[in-house]
Every structure is written in C-alpha cells, then in structure tokens.
Amino acid sequence: MPPLIFLAVVGAIGYAGYKKLTKEAERIVARSRREEKEARSGSQGTLVQDPKTGVYTIAKD
Template sequence: MPQLIFFVVIAVVAYVGYRAFLREAERVTRRMERVRREAANRSMGTLVRDPRTGEYHLAKD
C-alpha cells in the first residue's frame, strides 16, 4: 500500500510539473514571437492599451 501512495504522489508531482513546463513554454514562445515582430518592424517595443484608462503603455513581460 505505501508503494501505491508513493507512485500516486510521484504521478501527481510529474503532472503538475509538466503543466507548469507547458505554461512557461507558451509564455516564452509568445514573448519570442513578439520580439521577432518588433525586430521585423524595427520598433522599440509593443504598445498595449489600458482598457480602464484608455492610455497606452509598453508591454511588460
């Protein structure tokens, strides 16, 4: 029985770690795509509109 609990805990940790890895990979991919577009357009940054105030500011990572 302790072995079963051990393997279940390992499986849950592996699943959570895998999900965290996928989230981080998606974040890095989005950032690199934005950097690539900025380089192609020769821009210094990406402006993002604040929906509450209507003002624009540089995108933050």
C-alpha cells in the first residue's frame, strides 16, 4: 500500500509541474510573438487602456 501512495504523490507532483511548465511556455511564446510584432511594425511598446481612467499606457510585462 505505501508504494501506491508514493506513486500517487509523485504523479500529482509531476502533473502539477507539467501544468506549470506549459503555462510558463505559453507566456514566453506570447511575449515573443508580441515583441516580434512590435519589431516588424517599428513600435516601441504596446498600448493598453486603463479600465478605470481610460488613459492609454505602455504595457508592462
């Protein structure tokens, strides 16, 4: 019985690590695509609108 519990714990940790890794990879790919798009257009940043004030500012990572 203890080996099954150990395998379940290791499996859960492995699954959580996999999910975190894929989320981080998606974030990096999105950032890379945004930077590539900015380089092609010659812009110096992406503007985002503040929902409260309506003022546009450069996006921060």
